[in-house]
Amino acid sequence: MTFKFFITPVYPYGNDHYYHEIICLAEGLKELGYKVFSNHDYWWQPEKNEYLLNGDLSEDYDVGIYDYRFVKSFEHLLMRPGYPNFPKGKKHILIDRNDWIAPFWLKEKYKIFHFIFAGNLFKSQKYPENVHPWAIGLTTRIINNIDKVYKSEEKAYTIGYNFRVPHNMRKHVLENLQKLKQPYPIQPAFSSPVKIGEVQLETQSEDQLYWQTTTKRHNPEYFKLLERHAFFLSFGGYMEYKPILYQPYSITDKIKRKPWFFYANYLKRCRKDLSNAMFVFQHDNFRFYEVLYSSSVPINLDLESWDFLLPYMPRNGEHYLGIKKFNFNDFEAELNALNTNKIRSIAEAGRNWVFEHYSPIAMAHYMLSKL
16 A cells, blocks of 8 residues: 655745654554655655655555645645545545644535544544544654653652643643642753754754754753653643634624633632633643653643543553643642652553554554554
């Protein structure tokens, strides 16, 4: 079976030109022995001195895999009547991180895709039959760089954090965690930017190149920071008033949300748990998988109690520590009940679990199991 990937050289609707999910899937398929190529060269690997995906105009493939940024960029051409850009007799797959609460694949015309693998789904919601849960997962770059520093740093029994994006949920949770009476100090753990010279990408150091091509997500100092803290905050996403509705909101949707808006304000005034009036979206994030694979214990929202749907669900208390709803007092008690053996056990179990379920080969196996 041959797979062709479709990606944009540059994404015109934003500055995120790093196609992580495509890299993960292509690496896994190649490791399994499948032939892969793309519509243009992508993902230069300095350690191998070659591209992961070589560009080829050939139509000789069995399965087309489309990154959501490619589809969004060329939707006006791809979704024309008759779908002339989708060759008949081939399987067509869309990979969508689904970062916001406005999935474009709910449109009828997206049934042209035999399979849509989308992140940030909810268990309680009904989706079209061709939609399956997806996750960010690990790539070889992440695995190799964490392996280089794994257990190499002196471990402090502290809780580290270094959020790149100030999501409103992150702010709410961090502020409440800082109020808890528990034995593990919460400390910022920020890394310095990788210095970039005036040389061509192919002649830069591995770290310099990856810093640029991952849009500043790669940093060797960051991987070391993960090893220095017993715990690392790894939650992300935005809080929104219930019910779970997709944008753009209609007048009816806005009316449905008003009672929950007033209820949330009441809970704030009474200093009660806000989660009864809220849901969280865009929870899936790179840091969760990076911390799981490190020797640190991830602290995240409890995935089950927040209704999140992933291909494989880690277990709270076994692979990570999860905050159930916004019950911070209960989480305080859980932190105070931990001992060093339990902390090490969670960290090691999480590392083994995430590699088994979210390595490139595991993600490729998951996709192939649906074909």
